Amino acid sequence: MVDIDNGSGSSAPRKRADARRNEETLLGVAAAAFITSGVDVPVRDIAAQAGVGVGTIYRHFPTRADLIVAVYRHQVEACAEAGPALLASSSTPHAALALWIDLFVDFLVTKHGLAEALQSDDAAFETLHAYFLDRLVPVCDQLLDAAAAAGEISPDMDAYQLLRGVGNLCIGAGNNPRYDARRMVGLLITGLRLH
């Protein structure tokens, strides 16, 4: 569904040069717009900024979720890859889990509206949901397993549920000085620990 390559190699028939150029431009403009206006920024605004028609956006990114995924793919990958690394370098699995969750939270709270979109049950965000889950649940699962094996946490904590809870706690952070998502998530992870 989301295919950003095709700059040279790969099998697909290879896209036209203007199409590739537009896709590139759109990714850049969207990234900037997400920062200034949140991921809910109107499609028309992005189109206008990029100097293309709305049709062009929809052709490249059939749903808003596809655009969001494309913009943040690198960062999500980095987060996913940090999981095993932290597990190897931390003093205990629970510490690794806490650090990894911190990474995830830092990512979410700096993306205006992303946490909201991630939890939305709107069908338009299905792809977004699926991508994050596919990529991060296995990593989280690994960390939870390790912590459970070490007897640090109860073995019945589900990775999906934990990520969902953490994502929920990040909603509204970043535009409300009285709410500190990091602190709340910290409490949640503390609560996970056995004694």
Place this chain on the structure above:
Amino acid sequence: MVDIDNGSGSSAPRKRADARRNEETLLGVAAAAFITSGVDVPVRDIAAQAGVGVGTIYRHFPTRADLIVAVYRHQVEACAEAGPALLASSSTPHAALALWIDLFVDFLVTKHGLAEALQSDDAAFETLHAYFLDRLVPVCDQLLDAAAAAGEISPDMDAYQLLRGVGNLCIGAGNNPRYDARRMVGLLITGLRLH
């Protein structure tokens, strides 16, 4: 902003009978619609169900938030009043806090879309936000103070922040069997406890 009385007493000039009747009807229809379609049900749908024009809804309830508050006012009051009662009847302040939060969570997870609306930064939900906060923050504060005084929790937990976190955790509950908001909130409250 929200005035539902005027059936007889009070000072205001007293409303016309048809107006009072419509308000009553709208509250009933809205309550039913909120259950079947969530608090985001289109205004037109409520109007059609009630057999009135949309203008009539807006006249009685200037914003959707006013309608939601009117529908759930009794339950919120009950929740607020349960705070001191639980504090008096529980074994420890932390236990009272946990029970009270459970009450709040039970309320939220059974109202499709309410938790989302509560955290939305959409200006239309300002009234909703304000009402819940005005009514519940002081109660939560009292419980937190008592628990802190008993040395059960850290004294720097802010009631607003805790309620916000709990509200966030309730988002998406009730339409996702894989996510148990009660469990997540339980972890949060556990994490609050010192040792």
Place this chain on the structure above:
DNA sequence: TCAATATACGGAACACAGTTCCGTTTGCCA
């Protein structure tokens, strides 16, 4: 270099929900 053609583009048009506004109706009181 020059058609021919598939590919991509732009933006008008449509769908849908919130909200406003005003001509019409109706309850109330003298």
Place this chain on the structure above:
DNA sequence: TGGCAAACGGAACTGTGTTCCGTATATTGA
């Protein structure tokens, strides 16, 4: 019962997502 303030209904306006199709153009083969 007549007059009027109060309330009503719903058409119309706004903003946003999404679709669709006539037009433009990159690419390719001759």
